Amino acid sequence: MSKTPHQPRLTPKFCFDTTALRDFLRLSRGTVDDTIAQNLNALVTPGIQPFDPQSTASRAPRLSHKRPIEAEACQHFKSKVLFPSWQSRSDVLNYCASVATSPDPNDPEHLLRETEDLKARERLVDERLDPYSGRYFPREARTEALAMLIRNERMVESIIRQRTWGLVGERCENEGVEFANALNAWRKGEIGADLR
Structure with a gap:
């Protein structure tokens, strides 16, 4: 195991x-x-039942994993x-x-996020000229x-x-x-x- x-x-x-x-x-x-499955198989004690020669007479699959x-x-x-x-x-x-x-308090990007947020608030947006200029995705x-x-x-x-x-x-x-x-x-x- x-x-x-x-x-x-x-x-x-x-x-x-x-x-x-x-x-x-x-x-x-x-x-x-x-x-x-391997861990559970390792718990089974092999050889509890003695070998039965009749077990080789048929080809029925054994479900040993069950x-x-x-x-x-x-x-x-x-x-x-x-x-x-x-x-x-x-x-x-x-x-x-x-x-x-x-x-x-130890977030290394805290100041960077605050600076970006401040710039985004101060930015002038004219969506008639650039419809995407109003988009702002703050850092997580x-x-x-x-x-x-x-x-x-x-x-x-x-x-x-x-x-x-x-x-x-x-x-x-x-x-x-x-x-x-x-x-x-x-x-x-x-x-x-x-x-x-």
């Missing part, structure tokens, strides 16, 4: 470095969610790998969302760009978690529990408390 990346040190600088933020999310998703996994192995995987990975990404997204909604503050990135990443995260949880449910019998409810139960210590 792949080792999940450690949660980075949460600072505004990390959040505004969108490359680092996206890389962390991509690596975390890649090691757990994108490889969920073979259920022991409840203890599933619980251990969810409590030690899956939920901590999800929680780490949630912590990063929540922290960066709070940074995006906070004032940004980096907090606004970060907020949009966080919204997009949260939507991606929801889609990925639903897909992952569906695959886990096929092999680990999640009994119709939604991924958000299972994650919240794990956070409260109701799931896998003895495995922590």
Whole structure:
């Protein structure tokens, strides 16, 4: 099983470095969610059933990828790998969302935006001569760009978690529990408390 990346040190600088933020999310998703089938297959103990010579008599395909996994192995995987990975990404997204909604006194383009806004207000516009002269598209503050990135990443995260949880449910019998409810139960210590 792949080792999940450690949660980075949460600072505004990390959040505004969108490359680092996206890389962390991509690596975390890649090691757990994108490889969920391989991770689940690694939980199956090979050789539980002895070899049956009659199994070679017919060419019926075996659905080994649908073979259920022991409840203890599933619980251990969810409590030690899956939920901590999800929680780490949630912590990063929540922290960066709070940074995006906070004032940004260190914005390097703040003065440039103010200058452009002032020039746009002082500009004389005669739309009869130039119908496009009235257009002005202000620069986006980096907090606004970060907020949009966080919204997009949260939507991606929801889609990925639903897909992952569906695959886990096929092999680990999640009994119709939604991924958000299972994650919240794990956070409260109701799931896998003895495995922590």
